[in-house]
Each structure stands twice: as C-alpha cells, then as structure tokens.
Amino acid sequence: MGDGDAIRTSYAEMSQQPVDWDLSDKAVEPLRKQQTTLANSTSISGPGTFMGKATRTITFEPTDMEGWWLDRTDLPGSLPIRVGISNVWTTGQIVSNIVLRSGNPHNYVRMVEHLISLRMGMGVDNLMVKLDSGDPPLFERGSLDLIEALDRCGRVTIDKPVQYVTVKEPVTVGGTYGDFVTLAPPDDLENPQLTVDCAINFNTAIGQQRIIFPVCEELTRMASVARTNTSLTKVIYCATLGRLFADVRNLGYNTKNVSIAGKSKYMNEPRLLHEGKALEAAWHRAVLDLLAAIALIPNGQFVGKIKSYKAGHRLDCELIKQLYLNQVVVPLEEMNGAH
Structure with missing residues (x-):
C-alpha cells in the first residue's frame, strides 16, 4: 500500500543512512515453547498521561484467557478490551498515540503503546x-x-503452546512523508527471531538515528527508559494555543517524562547514549512504539524482520490492518512446511 516510487526513494534514503548501533549479532534465547501468565498480581500508580494532576493506577493480574486484555474497573458491566488491531479506535490527532476501544464508546484506553509493547519483549503471553x-x-x-x-x-x-506467526512474503505500507514500514519472513526458519531495523530523521537536535537489533528481554529492559520525544515548538504550542483543546489542556508531560528537542540541542538530558550519540528517540520509536503495533497481531507472537523509516503510529496500525485485509499472516509452521 502506498506510492511505489516514493517507497523506493525512501528505501534508498534509509540504505544511505549510517547505522548508529548494530546489535544484529547479539545472541538471543530460542523461541519459547509454552505460554505464560503471571504468578501474582501487583499494582502501580502515577500521574495521568492526559490528566497530569490526577493519580492513575493499573494492576497486572494473571488470566486464563489467551492474549493481553485491558479492563476498565471504573466501567462496571463493560467487557475487557482485547489487545488487537480490530480494537484500534484512533491514533490520535494532536497527541499521537494508540487508543483501543471495544463496545461502549466510553470503554477505551488511550496511550496504550508504552504498555502493550511489552507483550513483545517480556515473555508474558496472557x-x-x-x-x-x-x-x-x-x-x-x-x-x-x-x-x-x-x-x-x-x-x-x-x-498451551505458543503460537508463532509471520508473513507469507515481504509486505510494505508507505505513507505521505517518505515514511514506510516493511514486514518480512525470518531469514533463518531453523532458528527464527524477531529483528528490527529502525531509522528516524528529525529536523531537530534528534537528527538521523538508526539502530538494528533482535527483540529480546535484555534489550527491551534497556530501551524501556526511552521517553516520548517532542519538539520545543510543540511544547510552546501546548502551553499556549493548545490549552484551548481538551486533549492538551491537562497533558501530564513535563521536562522529566518526555525528551524535548530544540533545533540544535536538547532542552533536557537525553538518554541511551552510544559512542557519544543520544539514541533515545530511535529506541523509543523502535521498542515502545513500533513493537506496540506488532503486539496488535492478536493470534500469536510475530517473528520475522521489521524495517521502519520515519514512520509513526498511524502507518504502523495501517500496516497491521492491511495484513488481515490481505490475509498475509500465516502460522510459522506453514513457512517451515513450504521450505
């Protein structure tokens, strides 16, 4: 999906962009055989994302149901929301984020990406x-x-065995800003993994960043400290004109929980430096945003290769939707059988 010529141009651009951190040779554990859930429950609280002055609490619990589920305890009678592409409501307007909803229009959860992305790296199936x-x-x-x-x-x-899925062949969705996301089957069907090649290119201090890595628990933990990045221009907008809009007026962003980039320098200290270069934005994009979209594949754990260039939530979710509209998601064992 998208303009083929524009995508080819963007592929060429990405191939010319240097790799800042190549972890493709990192050894990772073989794929798990059996499903897991939690042994116990726990709760955690913090200021709200969209209502920063309010304290919000989430509780992790084991479940007998397959997959990840979001249950609004303040809406008795509403069914839990399955983490899956069919329940994506929107990817935000002013504030880019994935919103999941099911049934009642009030039964939604915003900014789910930083939570559901962990389905891909932390070894918890249910x-x-x-x-x-x-x-x-x-x-x-x-x-x-x-x-x-x-x-x-x-x-x-x-x-219960873990179900692994992939795509029949490489598939790409291209956007309107030179952005694209590609999914492809794994190269090694004997030892399949999920690998990511992610590049970003911002007209701010963030600049060009590119990382290549296998998805695993160790790197998920390392990258988890990466914050949402925003520009100084958007910070000023939110503090002025943005106060007219409900989505922005009470936003919980501050100088500690987001990374703020001006034209030539960061307004606060960036994280995840490698060889003197801050790669926080690339790690956030790859692990906490892109993998959140892959987590929306509900019928198994995806394995294969992901290539992403300058993309965001809207394009990510469009790709996952197109996988099902075009019926290209297949069980991994079918690919093994074909080879």
Missing part, C-alpha cells in the same frame, strides 16, 4: 491489565516502572 480510567499513568522512567512491576509478579507456564 495478561489482564486493570485500569481505573482510560488514562494510564505516565512515568519519568519510560516503561521501566511497568517492567519492574511485571518482575514482581513472576511467571507461570501454561500447558
């Missing part, structure tokens, strides 16, 4: 997340607080 509102907490340490909460719960193995 999870119930209970929330006291549709506005999850926003933490100063990115998603590290959520990972530490999952750690406190422990894991138990379930007598």
